[in-house]
Amino acid sequence: MASINVHDDTLVVEQSTIEMILSLRKTIRVPLANIIGATVDPGVGSERKGIRVPGTHIPGFYVAGTFRHEDSKTFWNIRRGTNAVVVSLTDCDLDQLIIEVDDPHGTVASINAAKATTTIER
Amino acid sequence: MGRPRTFDPEAVATDVANLVLERGYDAVGIDDITRATGVGRGSLYRVFGSKAGVIALALAGAAERDDARLAELTALVLASSAALDPLIRPELTRGLAIIGRAGDPELQLGRALLERHRQLAPPTRDRRHIYPNHTTDI
Numbered sequence: 010m011a012s013i014n015v016h017d018d019t020l021v022v023e024q025s026t027i028e029m030i031l032s033l034r035k036t037i038r039v040p041l042a043n044i045i046g047a048t049v050d051p052g053v054g055s056e057r058k059g060i061r062v063p064g065t066h067i068p069g070f071y072v073a074g075t076f077r078h079e080d081s082k083t084f085w086n087i088r089r090g091t092n093a094v095v096v097s098l099t100d101c102d103l104d105q106l107i108i109e110v111d112d113p114h115g116t117v118a119s120i121n122a123a124k125a126t127t128t129i130e131r
Numbered sequence: 132m133g134r135p136r137t138f139d140p141e142a143v144a145t146d147v148a149n150l151v152l153e154r155g156y157d158a159v160g161i162d163d164i165t166r167a168t169g170v171g172r173g174s175l176y177r178v179f180g181s182k183a184g185v186i187a188l189a190l191a192g193a194a195e196r197d198d199a200r201l202a203e204l205t206a207l208v209l210a211s212s213a214a215l216d217p218l219i220r221p222e223l224t225r226g227l228a229i230i231g232r233a234g235d236p237e238l239q240l241g242r243a244l245l246e247r248h249r250q251l252a253p254p255t256r257d258r259r260h261i262y263p264n265h266t267t268d269i
Contacts, residue, residue: 095176
Protein backbone atom coordinates (compact mmCIF):
# COMPACT_ATOMS: atom_id res chain seq x y z
CA MET A 10 0.00 0.00 0.00
CA ALA A 11 1.18 3.52 -0.76
CA SER A 12 2.02 6.01 1.97
CA ILE A 13 1.90 9.78 2.19
CA ASN A 14 4.55 11.50 4.26
CA VAL A 15 5.75 15.05 4.70
CA HIS A 16 9.51 15.64 4.49
CA ASP A 17 10.48 19.25 5.17
CA ASP A 18 8.22 21.32 2.90
CA THR A 19 7.31 18.53 0.53
CA LEU A 20 4.56 15.95 0.46
CA VAL A 21 5.90 12.60 -0.71
CA VAL A 22 3.77 9.73 -2.00
CA GLU A 23 5.74 6.52 -1.78
CA GLN A 24 4.59 3.40 -3.61
CA SER A 25 5.69 -0.23 -3.63
CA THR A 26 7.58 -1.52 -6.69
CA ILE A 27 4.46 -3.24 -8.05
CA GLU A 28 2.41 -0.06 -7.55
CA MET A 29 5.07 1.95 -9.38
CA ILE A 30 4.84 -0.46 -12.33
CA LEU A 31 1.02 -0.46 -12.41
CA SER A 32 0.64 3.29 -11.93
CA LEU A 33 3.53 4.08 -14.30
CA ARG A 34 4.85 6.65 -11.88
CA LYS A 35 7.64 6.64 -9.34
CA THR A 36 7.58 8.61 -6.12
CA ILE A 37 5.39 11.74 -6.34
CA ARG A 38 6.60 14.91 -4.66
CA VAL A 39 4.48 18.03 -4.21
CA PRO A 40 5.56 21.20 -2.36
CA LEU A 41 3.27 21.86 0.63
CA ALA A 42 2.55 25.33 -0.75
CA ASN A 43 0.76 23.69 -3.70
CA ILE A 44 -1.60 21.71 -1.47
CA ILE A 45 -5.06 23.19 -0.90
CA GLY A 46 -6.28 20.55 1.50
CA ALA A 47 -6.68 16.88 2.33
CA THR A 48 -9.86 14.94 3.08
CA VAL A 49 -10.60 11.41 4.27
CA ASP A 50 -13.06 10.11 1.68
CA PRO A 51 -14.01 6.41 1.89
CA GLY A 52 -16.68 6.77 -0.82
CA VAL A 53 -14.42 8.21 -3.53
CA GLY A 54 -13.73 4.78 -5.06
CA SER A 55 -17.15 4.72 -6.70
CA GLU A 56 -16.46 7.93 -8.63
CA ARG A 57 -15.78 7.89 -12.35
CA LYS A 58 -12.09 7.60 -13.05
CA GLY A 59 -12.09 9.01 -16.58
CA ILE A 60 -9.51 8.30 -19.26
CA ARG A 61 -6.21 6.63 -18.40
CA VAL A 62 -3.22 8.83 -19.26
CA PRO A 63 -1.57 6.36 -18.40
CA GLY A 64 -2.60 3.88 -15.73
CA THR A 65 -4.14 0.59 -14.74
CA HIS A 66 -7.83 0.12 -13.94
CA ILE A 67 -9.35 -3.17 -12.84
CA PRO A 68 -12.89 -2.08 -11.86
CA GLY A 69 -13.73 -2.95 -8.26
CA PHE A 70 -10.21 -4.18 -7.48
CA TYR A 71 -7.52 -1.69 -8.26
CA VAL A 72 -6.98 1.73 -9.78
CA ALA A 73 -3.49 3.12 -10.23
CA GLY A 74 -2.16 5.84 -12.44
CA THR A 75 -3.06 9.16 -13.93
CA PHE A 76 -6.63 9.71 -15.14
CA ARG A 77 -8.30 12.64 -16.78
CA HIS A 78 -11.95 13.40 -16.03
CA GLU A 79 -13.97 16.61 -16.39
CA ASP A 80 -10.96 18.85 -17.09
CA SER A 81 -9.09 17.58 -14.06
CA LYS A 82 -6.09 15.32 -13.86
CA THR A 83 -5.99 12.92 -10.95
CA PHE A 84 -3.43 10.44 -9.74
CA TRP A 85 -5.18 7.40 -8.25
CA ASN A 86 -3.74 4.56 -6.21
CA ILE A 87 -6.56 2.76 -4.42
CA ARG A 88 -7.89 -0.72 -3.95
CA ARG A 89 -11.41 -0.62 -2.55
CA GLY A 90 -10.93 2.95 -1.46
CA THR A 91 -12.23 2.55 2.10
CA ASN A 92 -9.03 4.19 3.40
CA ALA A 93 -8.75 6.77 0.62
CA VAL A 94 -7.38 10.26 1.12
CA VAL A 95 -8.11 13.03 -1.41
CA VAL A 96 -5.44 15.74 -1.68
CA SER A 97 -6.36 18.80 -3.76
CA LEU A 98 -3.50 20.57 -5.51
CA THR A 99 -3.03 23.91 -7.17
CA ASP A 100 -0.50 25.11 -9.78
CA CYS A 101 0.61 21.55 -10.44
CA ASP A 102 0.58 19.17 -13.36
CA LEU A 103 -1.94 17.15 -11.32
CA ASP A 104 -5.16 18.52 -9.77
CA GLN A 105 -5.74 15.76 -7.27
CA LEU A 106 -4.12 12.81 -5.57
CA ILE A 107 -6.42 10.00 -4.45
CA ILE A 108 -4.37 7.53 -2.46
CA GLU A 109 -5.30 4.64 -0.21
CA VAL A 110 -3.19 4.57 2.94
CA ASP A 111 -3.09 2.56 6.19
CA ASP A 112 -4.21 5.42 8.43
CA PRO A 113 -6.26 8.00 6.48
CA HIS A 114 -7.20 10.14 9.51
CA GLY A 115 -3.59 10.25 10.74
CA THR A 116 -2.38 11.10 7.23
CA VAL A 117 -4.82 14.00 6.83
CA ALA A 118 -3.94 15.28 10.31
CA SER A 119 -0.19 15.18 9.57
CA ILE A 120 -0.64 17.01 6.23
CA ASN A 121 -2.70 19.71 7.96
CA ALA A 122 -0.25 20.02 10.84
CA ALA A 123 2.67 20.35 8.42
CA LYS A 124 0.82 22.95 6.37
CA ALA A 125 -0.15 24.87 9.51
CA THR A 126 3.49 25.16 10.65
CA THR A 127 4.72 26.27 7.23
CA THR A 128 1.92 28.85 7.03
CA ILE A 129 2.85 30.29 10.43
CA GLU A 130 6.56 30.48 9.59
CA ARG A 131 5.94 32.48 6.42
CA MET B 132 -18.85 15.42 -20.43
CA GLY B 133 -18.26 17.85 -17.63
CA ARG B 134 -21.34 19.53 -16.32
CA PRO B 135 -21.15 23.28 -15.81
CA ARG B 136 -20.99 24.45 -12.22
CA THR B 137 -24.37 25.91 -11.39
CA PHE B 138 -24.39 26.02 -7.62
CA ASP B 139 -23.84 28.78 -5.12
CA PRO B 140 -20.82 27.85 -2.96
CA GLU B 141 -22.14 29.84 0.00
CA ALA B 142 -25.52 28.10 -0.10
CA VAL B 143 -23.77 24.72 -0.26
CA ALA B 144 -21.54 25.72 2.67
CA THR B 145 -24.61 26.70 4.70
CA ASP B 146 -26.27 23.33 3.97
CA VAL B 147 -23.10 21.55 5.08
CA ALA B 148 -22.95 23.69 8.22
CA ASN B 149 -26.47 22.49 9.04
CA LEU B 150 -25.32 18.88 8.62
CA VAL B 151 -22.40 19.55 10.96
CA LEU B 152 -24.72 21.19 13.49
CA GLU B 153 -26.90 18.09 13.32
CA ARG B 154 -24.22 15.39 13.54
CA GLY B 155 -20.84 16.95 14.37
CA TYR B 156 -17.93 17.61 11.97
CA ASP B 157 -16.30 14.19 11.94
CA ALA B 158 -19.56 12.30 11.40
CA VAL B 159 -20.31 14.15 8.16
CA GLY B 160 -18.65 12.44 5.19
CA ILE B 161 -18.23 13.58 1.60
CA ASP B 162 -20.96 11.08 0.63
CA ASP B 163 -23.36 12.82 3.04
CA ILE B 164 -22.43 16.19 1.56
CA THR B 165 -22.97 15.13 -2.07
CA ARG B 166 -26.30 13.53 -1.09
CA ALA B 167 -27.57 16.51 0.89
CA THR B 168 -26.48 19.24 -1.52
CA GLY B 169 -26.73 17.46 -4.88
CA VAL B 170 -23.27 18.74 -5.80
CA GLY B 171 -20.94 16.14 -7.31
CA ARG B 172 -17.63 15.16 -5.74
CA GLY B 173 -15.58 16.58 -8.61
CA SER B 174 -17.19 20.02 -8.27
CA LEU B 175 -16.90 19.93 -4.47
CA TYR B 176 -13.16 19.32 -4.55
CA ARG B 177 -12.64 21.75 -7.42
CA VAL B 178 -14.45 24.61 -5.67
CA PHE B 179 -13.63 24.00 -2.01
CA GLY B 180 -10.46 21.88 -2.14
CA SER B 181 -11.42 19.76 0.85
CA LYS B 182 -14.17 19.09 3.38
CA ALA B 183 -12.43 21.61 5.64
CA GLY B 184 -12.66 24.13 2.79
CA VAL B 185 -16.46 23.85 2.80
CA ILE B 186 -16.62 24.37 6.55
CA ALA B 187 -14.18 27.28 6.39
CA LEU B 188 -16.59 29.05 4.02
CA ALA B 189 -19.55 28.11 6.23
CA LEU B 190 -17.80 29.58 9.29
CA ALA B 191 -16.98 32.74 7.34
CA GLY B 192 -20.62 33.05 6.23
CA ALA B 193 -21.97 32.47 9.74
CA ALA B 194 -19.54 35.08 11.10
CA GLU B 195 -20.58 37.64 8.49
CA ARG B 196 -24.26 37.09 9.18
CA ASP B 197 -23.58 36.97 12.92
CA ASP B 198 -25.60 33.75 12.81
CA ALA B 199 -27.39 32.69 15.98
CA ARG B 200 -25.65 29.31 15.84
CA LEU B 201 -22.14 30.66 15.20
CA ALA B 202 -21.02 29.78 18.75
CA GLU B 203 -22.38 26.24 18.45
CA LEU B 204 -20.75 25.69 15.03
CA THR B 205 -17.45 27.14 16.28
CA ALA B 206 -17.50 24.92 19.38
CA LEU B 207 -18.20 21.79 17.29
CA VAL B 208 -15.42 22.53 14.78
CA LEU B 209 -12.98 23.44 17.60
CA ALA B 210 -13.59 20.02 19.15
CA SER B 211 -13.15 18.16 15.83
CA SER B 212 -10.20 16.88 13.84
CA ALA B 213 -10.49 20.00 11.63
CA ALA B 214 -9.46 22.46 14.34
CA LEU B 215 -5.85 22.43 13.07
CA ASP B 216 -6.70 22.71 9.39
CA PRO B 217 -4.95 25.74 7.88
CA LEU B 218 -8.12 26.83 6.03
CA ILE B 219 -10.25 26.58 9.17
CA ARG B 220 -7.93 28.11 11.77
CA PRO B 221 -8.23 31.72 10.62
CA GLU B 222 -12.03 31.37 10.43
CA LEU B 223 -12.14 29.99 13.97
CA THR B 224 -10.08 32.94 15.17
CA ARG B 225 -12.41 35.38 13.39
CA GLY B 226 -15.51 33.59 14.69
CA LEU B 227 -14.19 33.67 18.27
CA ALA B 228 -13.56 37.41 17.97
CA ILE B 229 -17.18 37.94 16.91
CA ILE B 230 -18.52 35.64 19.62
CA GLY B 231 -16.38 37.58 22.09
CA ARG B 232 -18.18 40.82 21.27
CA ALA B 233 -21.30 39.62 23.04
CA GLY B 234 -19.39 38.64 26.16
CA ASP B 235 -16.90 36.09 27.43
CA PRO B 236 -16.23 33.69 24.49
CA GLU B 237 -15.46 30.73 26.80
CA LEU B 238 -18.81 31.20 28.46
CA GLN B 239 -20.65 31.47 25.16
CA LEU B 240 -19.03 28.36 23.65
CA GLY B 241 -19.80 26.38 26.79
CA ARG B 242 -23.35 27.68 26.86
CA ALA B 243 -23.85 26.72 23.20
CA LEU B 244 -22.64 23.18 23.88
CA LEU B 245 -24.79 22.80 27.00
CA GLU B 246 -27.84 24.06 25.14
CA ARG B 247 -27.09 21.56 22.37
CA HIS B 248 -26.77 18.78 24.92
CA ARG B 249 -30.09 19.71 26.47
CA GLN B 250 -31.85 19.69 23.12
CA LEU B 251 -30.29 16.49 21.80
CA ALA B 252 -30.63 14.47 25.01
CA PRO B 253 -33.76 15.29 26.97
CA PRO B 254 -33.23 14.42 30.64
CA THR B 255 -34.75 11.15 31.73
CA ARG B 256 -35.33 9.78 35.18
CA ASP B 257 -36.12 6.32 33.98
CA ARG B 258 -32.87 4.38 33.80
CA ARG B 259 -34.40 0.98 33.31
CA HIS B 260 -33.51 1.06 29.62
CA ILE B 261 -29.84 1.35 30.59
CA TYR B 262 -29.90 -1.50 33.11
CA PRO B 263 -32.78 -3.68 31.86
CA ASN B 264 -31.97 -6.64 34.13
CA HIS B 265 -31.21 -4.64 37.19
CA THR B 266 -34.54 -3.75 38.74
CA THR B 267 -35.06 -3.77 42.47
CA ASP B 268 -38.34 -3.26 44.26
CA ILE B 269 -37.94 -1.31 47.42
